[in-house]
Amino acid sequence: MSPTPExxxxxxxDVDLRREQTVAASSWSRxxxxxxxxxxxAYGLLVDQQPEFFRSWGSTITALxxxxxxxxxxxxxxxxxxxxxxxRTRHDPASMLWSALVLVLIIGAVVVADVLDVPHxxxxxxxxxxxxxxxxxxxxxxxxLTRGTRR
Amino acid sequence: MTEAKLDPxxxxxxxxxxxxxxxxxxxxxxAFVRDAVELxxxxxxxxxxxxxxxxxxxxxxxYVGKRPRTWINLSPAGRATLxxxxxxxxxxxTRASRPGRDE
Numbered sequence: 001m002s003p004t005p006e007x008x009x010x011x012x013x014d015v016d017l018r019r020e021q022t023v024a025a026s027s028w029s030r031x032x033x034x035x036x037x038x039x040x041x042a043y044g045l046l047v048d049q050q051p052e053f054f055r056s057w058g059s060t061i062t063a064l065x066x067x068x069x070x071x072x073x074x075x076x077x078x079x080x081x082x083x084x085x086x087x088r089t090r091h092d093p094a095s096m097l098w099s100a101l102v103l104v105l106i107i108g109a110v111v112v113a114d115v116l117d118v119p120h121x122x123x124x125x126x127x128x129x130x131x132x133x134x135x136x137x138x139x140x141x142x143x144x145l146t147r148g149t150r151r
Numbered sequence: 152m153t154e155a156k157l158d159p160x161x162x163x164x165x166x167x168x169x170x171x172x173x174x175x176x177x178x179x180x181x182a183f184v185r186d187a188v189e190l191x192x193x194x195x196x197x198x199x200x201x202x203x204x205x206x207x208x209x210x211x212x213x214y215v216g217k218r219p220r221t222w223i224n225l226s227p228a229g230r231a232t233l234x235x236x237x238x239x240x241x242x243x244x245t246r247a248s249r250p251g252r253d254e
Contacts, residue, residue: 001162002157002243003157003162003240003243004243005243005244005246005248008240008241008243008244009244011164011167011240012237012240012241012244014164014167014168014171015167015171015237015240018168018171018172018174018187019171019172019174019175021172021187022172022174022175022176022179023175025179025183025187026175026176075178075213075215075220075222076215079180079215079220080215084179084180084182084183085176085177085178085179085180085183086176086177086178086179087175087176087177088174088175088176088177145175
């Protein structure tokens with residue numbers, strides 16, 4: 001038996017509600033983004049103030065962070081981080097191009113600043129990266145997740 | 152473009168809710184789906200078994216530490232069926248807002 005238009009509209013509203021629930025469960029909280037931004041800024045400060053420490057431990061810290069990111073996308077890692085779903089994301093060439101452009105601009109600015117001997121480049125880079133993550137991260141995350149659940 | 156086709160199994164709101172939840176995920180934990188659709192463990196297990204029998208969902212069991220966990224994902228067949236069902240619902244809903252509809 002076919003549903004009435006009203007029943008169909010009700011079912012579609014419920015589908016949208018379920019998709020919102022998935023987005024909410026997949027998202028990192030705003031505090032997690034702020035903490036990540038603070039960590040990035042602190043890392044930049046550490047590189048500037050303790051270059052010896054960075055030379056000894058920099059690659060290890062980077063490798064551990066990459067490992068944590070990879071692990072967080074597994075069932076096991078997600079369970080440990082209390083993230084009950086792994087979101088499905090759609091590959092959008094335009095978004096990937098924009099992300100790549102922003103990354104190239106940041107790396108380019110750091111390289112140029114380094115060449116021009118701007119003092120405390122790593123502090124400024126860490127600060128810029130940290131503020132970007134804390135401010136834009138939640139918006140970007142929602143955009144990516146919403147695109148993945150669009151009907 | 153998705154062909155619109157109603158699936159009788161998805162006229163049940165709870166089954167539709169489960170598939171809609173899973174649509175935006177690669178996989179979801181059993182507990183998340185249970186809490187989202189507000190079912191008991193046994194009631195959700197029954198629904199999931201029925202959906203797995205029709206090939207719409209895949210169920211995977213494992214352990215995190217010593218705790219047993221169950222993960223559910225939408226199969227490609229389930230994803231296609233859900234898309235077709237939603238497209239059919241949209242057609243029906245749109246018909247209501249079109250002028251000069253048959254009543």
